[in-house]
Amino acid sequence: MILVTGGAGFIGANFVLDWLAGGDEAVLNLDALTYAGNLETLASLERTAAHRFIHGDICDRALVDGLLAEHRPRAIIHFAAESHVDRSIHGPGTFVRTNVEGTFTLLEAARTYWSGLPAGDREAFRFLHVSTDEVYGSLGPQDPPFAETKTYEPNSPYSASKAASDHLVRAWHHTYGLPVLTTNCSNNYGPYQFPEKLIPLMIVNALAGKPLPVYGDGLNVRDWLYVGDHCSAIREVLARGRTGETYNIGGWNEIANIDIVRTLCRLLDEMRPDPAGPHERLISYVKDRPGHDRRYAIDARKIERELGWKPAETFETGIRKTVRWYLDNPGWIANVQSGAYRDWVATQYGGSDAGQGA
Template sequence: MILVTGGAGFIGANFVLDWLRLSDEPVLNLDKLTYAGNLRTLASIEQSRHHVFVRGDICDAALVDSLLLEHKPRAVVHFAAESHVDRSIHGPADFVQTNVVGTFALLESARRYWSGLDDASRAAFRFLHISTDEVFGSLSPIDPQFSETTPYAPNSPYSATKAGSDHLVRAYHHTYGLPTLTTNCSNNYGPYQFPEKLIPLIIANAIAGKSLPVYGDGHNVRDWLYVGDHCAALRVVLSDGVPGDKYNVGGWNEKTNIEVVQTVCDLLDKARPKAGGGSYRQQIAFVKDRPGHDRRYAIDARKIERELGWKPAETFETGLGKTVQWYLDNEAWVTEVASGEYRKWVETNYAARA
């Protein structure tokens, strides 16, 4: 069995679904079910005897300790995190609590559990920590891509707290010998992403006839990674990664935000033409930029390909095509996710930028 934290969130849920589709090894899924956690995403495995869901907080040491002792997982795969930059600007305290304090608490529980294992189980145990490329800061248009040795320079409360969690994971390996692994990924997209993030927000707003908000001049650059490719990379790192090491996971798809929005519009024009004619591009609206908005992220993913044999299977075009079609085919999921709290958040965040 493996323990997955945050397994009802976007990337975590995709990982759990893919894991159980490809393996009969059970998953113990621990998720606090904050606004971005959604059990509807896991409806297809609700009755599976290989999926054990527990609602709980990684900061609850007594709960985590008891779960580890009861289920005896061979690995912890740690997704649980607050992850939206804009939310971290408006309310950084939750990010410090979950990303830093929560990771610390989880590491302490994992260390206690690992220390009590027999020699063979100790050697086989892994703690896989999933992080972000945002810990490296911002690149100019001519800077080389982020590598595993790029110095940390986080610029938002979100990225600062993720950087703190990365440092704790590294310290627990070097100080205590805990067999940790860390991945730093680029922007994920795909099915089941909460509609506060760029791509699902644009899809939802477009078909609802709303404006499509683009920060600043729209030329902030991100490397885009299809979530299924990310999950495949994590399985490889968990299986073959070197304890104490870190691996960058990227899609080799650098795109400006305006390019992403325009491409989504073009795909929607073909898949669901507007009733009155015209293009969804007509709904694009540039809004006030976010404070401290990093200009460019770009991942050098050569190490994981060279050492572990992983590279993305999807291009940006194929991955985005699948993503747009999934959202069109699953509007009921989007409707259920878009609760009153979410609508209130969108109004708070974007009304002041219009």
């Protein structure tokens, strides 16, 4: 069994679905179900015995200790995090609590659990920490992409809290010997993403005929990684990564935000034409957010060189799959926007904090 934290969020849920589709090793899924955690994403696992969902907080040390003692996982894959930059600007305390205190709590629980394992199990155990390229700061137009050796220069409360968590993971390895792995990924996109992030927000707004808000001049550049590729990379790092090492995971797709929005408009014009006219008419430039990093880019050569991983999707294939998924799943979108998925959880579990399946 593996323990996944944040397995009802966007990347975590995609990982759980991918993991269980690719094998029969069980998943213990711990998630606090904050605003972006959505059990409806995992509805297909409702009768899957290999998936056990626990509604709980990674900051609850007694809960985490109990889960480790009872289920004895061979690995912890730590996705749980607050991850939206805009929200971190308006409410940084939540990010410090979840991303820093939560990671600290998990590390201490994992260290206690790992120390008590038999020698063979102790040798095989892994703590895989999922992080972000935003910890490295911002790049100029001609700067080389972020390598694993890049100095940390976080510029938002979100990225600062993730940088702090990365440092804790590193320290627990070097001080206590905990067998850790860290991955720093670029911007993810794909199915089941909460519609506050750029790509799903633009799709949802365009379908509703609402403005498509683009920060500043729209020329902020990000590297884009299809979430399914991210899941496959994490599998490889967990299976064969060297303990104590960091692996950058990127899609080799540096694209300006405005070009992302125009691509989405073009695909929607093709796949769901609007009688009112081309979707680009909805693009609206808005005041830039404070401290908006200009460019991120990932150098993913290390993971390819050491583990043989590279993304399977181009941006063209991945974004088409993503738009198609949102067009085919209006019910999921409507429930997320209305909060109806919380009612679904209450009905499913009758107020219980834990259950079998999801």
